[in-house]
Amino acid sequence: MRSLPAQPIHRRSKPSIIAGLAAALVLPGTLPICAPAAAAAEAPKPNIILIVADDLGYGHLGAYGQKKIHTPHLDRLAAEGMRFTQMYAGSHVCQPSRSVLMTGLHTGHTPVRANDVKQLLYDKDVTVAELLGEAGYTSGGFGKWGLGFEGTSGHPLKQGFDEFFGQLLQVHAHFYYPYWAWHNNEKVLFPENEGGRRGTYIQDAIHSHALTFIRKNHERPLFAYLPYIIPHVELVVPEDSEKPYRGKFPKRAILDTRPGYIGSEDGYATVAGMISRLDRQVGGVLALVKELGIDDNTLIIFTSDNGAQNGGKDAGWTAMTDFFEGNGPLRGYKGTFYEGGLRVPFIARWPGRIEPGTLTDHIAAFQDVLPTLAELAGVEPPENIDGLSLVPTLLARGEQREHDGLYWEYARSGGLSRAARIGRWKAVQNGPRSPVELYDLETDISESTNVAAKHPEIVERLTKFMDAAHEPPRDFPPRIERPTIKDYVR
């Protein structure tokens, strides 16, 4: 890889930082103690735009082998940046995956470990946005939050974000034509969506608010967290995105049995249109960053919160994912611990700093995002996190630390299921009374052959690792009753 350009501009800021530290010594408590102040002085604090799709699989993008769905902007993002082939989501479903992303803790430690409305972040939890706030960043979140709702400590405005637009609860984010959405603490009404009308596609409103935030704050370091809601249900997209695909694929009705949920008479065309719309919006972010002249000082990361889904009426979602090979060659779907549930696309672009068109097979996971962004911003992450900074990989600088192993767990009524990866080996245990399955990902990326019987010592090692990675979950108080479609659609 080529050597990195020098950063002469930022030498100028050093004396003022030293002066600031001196002042802090005189007046204790006026400045947060940031150990890597020297590092901060050497490099600019980049703007950070973190885009997280919802249920987009490992194989859904052209840059990851997709042939039927057009994703030119994301493919360009990959061509101009670095593509990870072994990035793992925080979990196989939404809420815990986002908790891992925001806290740098894997699901054996992170506060939110299930898709469960009563699980949320507490004041003591430290998020990426809070850390970046210490470094002078302005943070905005746009899309689906999932880690706390109105009036609770888990609300994004209580977790380091200066602005939020979108949907706090998972169920709210199921709907593309809700009659309202949150903007900070206010309900913004969309009367054009009432009476079954399709006036404002809520993802478009989310995207529009995200662009406004970037435009408004681009002169200071900004953190734009864009947990966009595509391509998760409902299965619907405005006509201009669906039309290019009509007649291109076998026509298959993929309906939703839940009352009031929108399905599609032409499901393959609809989901392809949704992913292309997401791609177009990523193109909009790229265009804006260029227009504002902040291209060279902006790190854009794109990923997905978990693998592509299965199930649905008449297994329609399974057929949809399989038709597009949405999880690539990987086994399983969202909600499973096989690679198809966990391994996700991950693209990082930062012109002049990340070598364009590069590929890495470094084994990484969502808990690595917090320490990575903290290092780039020049702040210390909390001591007990599970993540390791990816800066050495991204910037081809210094030595990349490797995980001893990766761990995931999910508790259902039947007990804990869990998985781990150490090097080439992957263990999956689908319940407390299920055997530990073992796969060799180096020779069997599709996890087709359970080799546990052949390697009992490796099974034992992974089992011990999983045992040690689990801490008891937080005991959340009972929550108000679960919201329903009537709360969001009328």
Ligand SMILES: [Ca+2]
């Ligand atoms: Ca999801």
